[in-house]
Amino acid sequence: MRSLTEHRDTILASIPQLAPADVPLADCLGLITTQDVRARVQLPGFDNSAMDGYAVRAEDVAGASAATPVVLTVVGEVAAGADASSLWVHRGEAARIMTGAMIPIGCDAVVMVERTDGGLDRVSVFEPVAAGRSIRPAGEDVEYDAVVIPAGSRVNARTLALAASTGHGSLRVRPRVAVAVVSTGDELVPPGEALRLGQIHESNSVMLAAAIETLGGTVIASVSAGDDPQAFVELLTGLAGECDAIVTSGGVSMGAYDVVKAALRDHGVEFVQVAMQPGKPQGFGVFGAQRVPVFALPGNPVSAFVSFEVFVAPALEAMMGGTHERRVVTGVMGHELFSPAGRTQIARAVTTRSGESWLVDPVVGQGSHFIADLVRANSLVIVPADVSHLEAGAQVEVWLLNEPGMQW
Secondary structure (H helix, E strand, O other), X not given: OEOHHHHHHHHXXXXXXXXXXXXXXXXOOOOEEOXXXXXXXXXXXXOEEOOOEEEEOHHHHOOOOOOOOEEEEEEEEEOOOOOOOOOEOOOOEEEEEOOOOXXXXXXXXXEEHHHEOOOOOEEEEOOOOOOOOOEEOOOOOEOOOOXXXXXXXXXXXXXXXXXXXXXXXXXXXXXXXXXXXXXXXOOEEOOOOOOOOOOEEOOHHHHHHHHHHHHOOEEEEEEEEOOOHHHHHHHHHHHHOOOOEEEEEOOOOOOOOOHHHHHHXXXXXXXXXXXXXXXXXXXXXXXXXXXXXXXXEOOOHHHHHHHHHHHHHHHHHHHOOOOOOOEEEEEEEOOXXXXXXXXXXXXXXXXEEEOOEEEEEEOOOOOOOOHHHHHHOOEEEEEOOOOOEEOOOOEEEEEEOOOOOOOO
């Protein structure tokens, strides 16, 4: 029997990274840059005003006060986006200016409009300003050709703003992994349709597709397959030409109708027993001429979810050039938990912050078919293979499930 770590490392050693591509900024969120991003323009691109007011020569208003205002002639107005490179402001003059607008030639300060009478032809200034006041110098934030986003960075909303501001419409990144999801079993019926005796609603593909998209991947197909091995191979052959990876669920155990195992064991997929609970039966390999990675997961929903978290999520992240960013904490058991000897148990739990500690309360239903208890859980408790009993108060490794809307 293979250990959890051995199986995960075997998968990661076989995973190819996706080739870099130039991707439009709008599609880069969450992706990893593969080269340094350099500023194509300086920021700010020109000296500009930090506020609405009047661009002036500081020496002209040095003696201004409320009692003895300095009166200047207004020789122009500069709005944000206007070219003021030919507007001269001489001694005794000023120009109305808006926030972000270019500083006219000859000016070295901006008086905020609240410190004036707001005049249009002539303006009274009621206080002095130092040279440089309320002016944003060119290049103050970013110099031309500076590295603004290093290679290997995960793109977020802030880096997108920086890339756009420095002249980039696209970034060189590893693209989103395109994944096909296949659920197996003649007993499966699409969600919402009526069931006959012996049938169940197909739920794994919905769950796995959502998990893939949460990681930043793209689901290019989500289909169900019956128990015919030849038809299953033909289905995967067609999908392999359209995707970067395939995730299947069901059909990997020892049963007579385990179609995935029967169909793929002669097509490059290795099926093993992993010393873990849930998720003992696992399959992984590369399929077809395209050598597309195939993750063959168990069919019970909890087993499929846990297997995805442990094996598939890190692999898909690696294909996109990143690492799976789990939030791992040390928790304190709220009550005892028994675990099968010789297997790593991945128990579902409700974990809450209690002062400086994390209190772990395993859910009641730890069976691999308890979907409702899986939903109640917000974390996974990792019980090592050499531990069969955790007492209340024992410390344990906890993976907090970082999903949209979860609060910690």
